[in-house]
Amino acid sequence: MNLLAFLEQKVTAALVAAGAPDGTPALVRVSGHARHGDYQANGVMSVARSLGKNPREMAQRVTELLDLSDVVEKTEVAGPGFINFFLKTQWLTQQLGQYIHDDRLGVPLVDKKQTVVVDLSSPNVAKEMHVAHLRSTVIGDAVARTLEFLGHKVIRANHIGDWGTQFGMLIARMEDLEAEQQVDVMDVGLANLEEFYRQAKQEYDSDPAFSERARDYVVKLQGGDDWCREQWQKLVQVTMKQNLHLYERLNVKITDKDTMGESMYNPMLPSLVADLKRKKLAVEDQGAVVVHLDEFRNKDGDPMGVIVQKRDGGFLYTTTDIACARYRVESLEADRVLYYVDARQSDHLKQAWFIARKAGYIPAQVSFEHHTFGMMLGQDNRPFRTRAGGVVKLAALLDEARSRATELVRSRDGDLSEQREEELVRALSTGAIKYADLSKNRTSDYVFDWDSMLSFEGNTAPYMMYAFTRVQSIFRKAGVDANGLSGALNLTEPEERGLAICLLRMTEVLDTVARDGTPHFLCGWLFDLAGCFMKFYESCPVTQSQVDPEVRQSRLHLCAMTARALRLGLECLGMDVVEYM
RNA sequence: GCGCCCGUAGCUCAGCUGGAUAGAGCAAUGGCCUUCUAAGCCAUGGGUCGCAGGUUCGAAUCCUGCCGGGCGCGCCA
Structure with a gap:
């Protein structure tokens, strides 16, 4: 379940009952500090002001109208009008307890299944893929996987550059x-x-x-x-x-x-241009066919003229992108289209979609979103290039990751079999590159650094994978199957509670990733989860002999759910886990 | 010229769409292994959120103007 959405809905209802307009957002957030509880609602203050009420009094009234007695231990009004919620450990136990045998760890399938087209990767024909394609490919795939996991129908569209002079x-x-x-x-x-x-x-x-x-x-x-x-x-x-x-x-x-690819839309272009002309959007201009847009300006400050057909009869990529948008709506029946395309194409896409909407190809309820991303930079903060100054090919990047990962694994003189070492190197090398990219906010440029991405410290692929193997190791030590656990969940230690509440946040995190197309949010949560598990691991023994059998079973449940959450989360990112390292 | 994006600790990055004393990780220092993988955990120090105004109970976040960096604005894609 989405705990945050649950509280949001409850508090909103109470807010409305207390006199706020319908649909006033409760603005429930995870609390910033433990002393402010587990979740906090920030919505009272602004609405109280607009109603001319005292925010603290209104917050107090809201808490009185809230029926959360099973859920919260304590609700407090704090500061200028925050409402802080301290969740009952018993309730958390109950909630998480429902999922001890749930493969999806309580993450529901969406009610309203959408068809989402994800435009990603888009390499060019007769050119090797290089680092400029990495972000689109990796981030697009991660968002696609997340949407699929939530139950949407996802169509990956690889808009390859297969046409042109x-x-x-x-x-x-x-x-x-x-x-x-x-x-x-x-x-x-x-x-x-x-x-x-x-x-x-x-x-x-x-x-x-x-x-x-x-x-x-x-x-x-x-x-x-x-x-x-x-x-x-x-x-x-x-x-x-x-x-x-x-x-x-x-x-x-x-x-x-x-x-x-682009060529796929060629047959659609003549009728498209004819249609634009018929709708009076496009006009003949010096032999070419042009759409004039008041909303955009060219270099001279005049309304932008977007050419959709050249004087020689040829078409341009804007024409293709309009046709493409239309195809995605009309033929693929998309409810939502996400473009993982370089930020530099922003103006161009805006124009294409603007024309497509004007022409009625994209209905208002279908959203077209340009999910931009920045460049990969080298450690000198210049665009990431080879020493010779050329573009870095993806194949070469993967090769280097492989050799670095091999070196790293061997430097630790573990006792891995050849096969396990191979699995580890494979997962580690692609994982490190992908995770480094995925864990950063896609909108800004980011610095590519081998050493930090292959480090076991911090928000990295190796750390995440290590956390997973550590959990798995407990099951090996205990000699039990993580899928066949009996006994009940019982949370007593603060580290157990902390881990549990983190596990319960999975749905809200995935919902956010799906809404914003931001896998780094999932990475951040996984890092929290791994951290919570490490703390739990340090202070709550599981398999040791002095541990009470019931406590042991409960902790095994926590371990099993952590492993599942890590694996599911990493799968949404397109990352493999290994059993040993 | 017009438009878009970015500026947060020495470094790499968060900051959930306006919330409480701006958080992590590296790097630095100190502690914790005869007990489940120490590739880990705990603790300490480190900030004029580019600058200046404005909006309000409250701004890293919103508005305006500067400064600095990147990128668009082709009958190429």
């Missing part, structure tokens, strides 16, 4: 390559896509015959020429084969069926 030169280059080497590129694969792209560009810039052929291929490709389309298709396939392999290494749930 660059394909002329790529097809020409591929043709030459196949002639020179007498092989099908598909058979060898484009071992080095970056190199391939670079060569194509170089020839295009230096060889007039080549560039002429390239331009010819662009026209043919757009005209639907069979051979050109076949060549183009090859490039897409080769690229995506490589990318899908990377997704697998990254433990990201993006498959072939999620690919919905």
Whole structure:
């Protein structure tokens, strides 16, 4: 259950009964300090003022109207009009006790199931994925997993860059390559896509015959020429084969069926532009088709003219994005669309959606949200690059993580079998990279630092994984199965209570992540949870001989639920756990 | 020029949409292992929340103006 939402609803009702307007938010929050209780309501003060009432008196009245006698030990009015709630340990025990055999630890499936399209990753064809794609891929996948866990229907949309004039030169280059080497590129694969792209560009810039052929291929490709389309298709396939392999290494749930590239919308563009014209949104202007937007300004301060069709008849990426938005609403039946796209595209997306809404493609109740994120920086606070100044490829990043994780694991001279070491290195290396990214607020730039992400101290993947193995180790020591526990839950020690209340917050945390698309909030909670468990672990023995059998069973329940919460939480982030480390 | 984002401890980051004495982790110092993994726990020090105004019971958070950093504003994507 969502404890916070439960209290919010209770206090709101009391607030209204005390004379506040309907729906006045109670503003229930987790208390900042233990002395202010477990939860606090902050909503009385502002509403009291607007009603001309004394806030403390009104808060007092609210507490009298609240029927929470089973739930709270003590309710107090404090300061200028805060209401603090001290939850009954017995009630907490009861609540958490309901979930001792619940796989979902009390996290309910949503009442109103939504179809949510998550736009993520979006690599370019004939280019290797690099760090700029990491955040979109990893954060988008984590939010997608969280939404799925809550019961929504999620459609991952991998909006790959598979269209554009660059394909002329790529097809020409591929043709030459196949002639020179007498092989099908598909058979060898484009071992080095970056190199391939670079060569194509170089020839295009230096060889007039080549560039002429390239331009010819662009026209043919757009005209639907069979051979050109076949060549183009090859490039897409080769690229995506490589990318899908990377997704697998990254433990990201993006498959072939999620690919919905730019080219997919091409057939929809002519009718789209015709429709915009019919609706008088788009007009002919110097041979091009333009949508004028008063709401946006160009460099000269004039209303922005967004071109949706070029004078030569070609379309632009704004046109594609309008069509894409329309498709997501009309064909995918999205209730909500989340774009995990670089912050720099903000203006562009705003314009595309603005036009789409004006044209009636996006109904008011469907929300389109640009979930921006900042750049990855190196330790010099400059964009993260290789020593030579090039972009860091994802494959290289994962390789380095692997070797660093291997070194780290071996430096600890544990007695792990080869297989366990392999599992650990794998989980640790991708986990460290992903967690480092996920644990930071996506909106700002963040500094990429190998040492801190692979540290066992602080809010890191290794610490979280260690917490999990520590719990598991208790079950091994006790020789019992975490899934077959008997006995009841009973909370007596403060560390037990602290752990319990943290466990009970899982629903509210996941709800927040789903609402805001902010996995770092989940990371923060997991870090709290791991911390609460560590404190519990230090002061509350479980398997030791002097421990009373009933206490032991109760504590085993706490351990089992902690392990489950950690695993579920980390799964929502796309992270693996291991049993040993 | 117009627009968007960012500025919080020496470093890396939180701060739940206006709440109580701004919190964590690194790094520094000191303590805790014959008992469930010390890759851990506990304690101490560390801040003019870029600056200046404003809004109000109350501002890191909202409004205005500066300063500093990043990024957009193509018949490219």
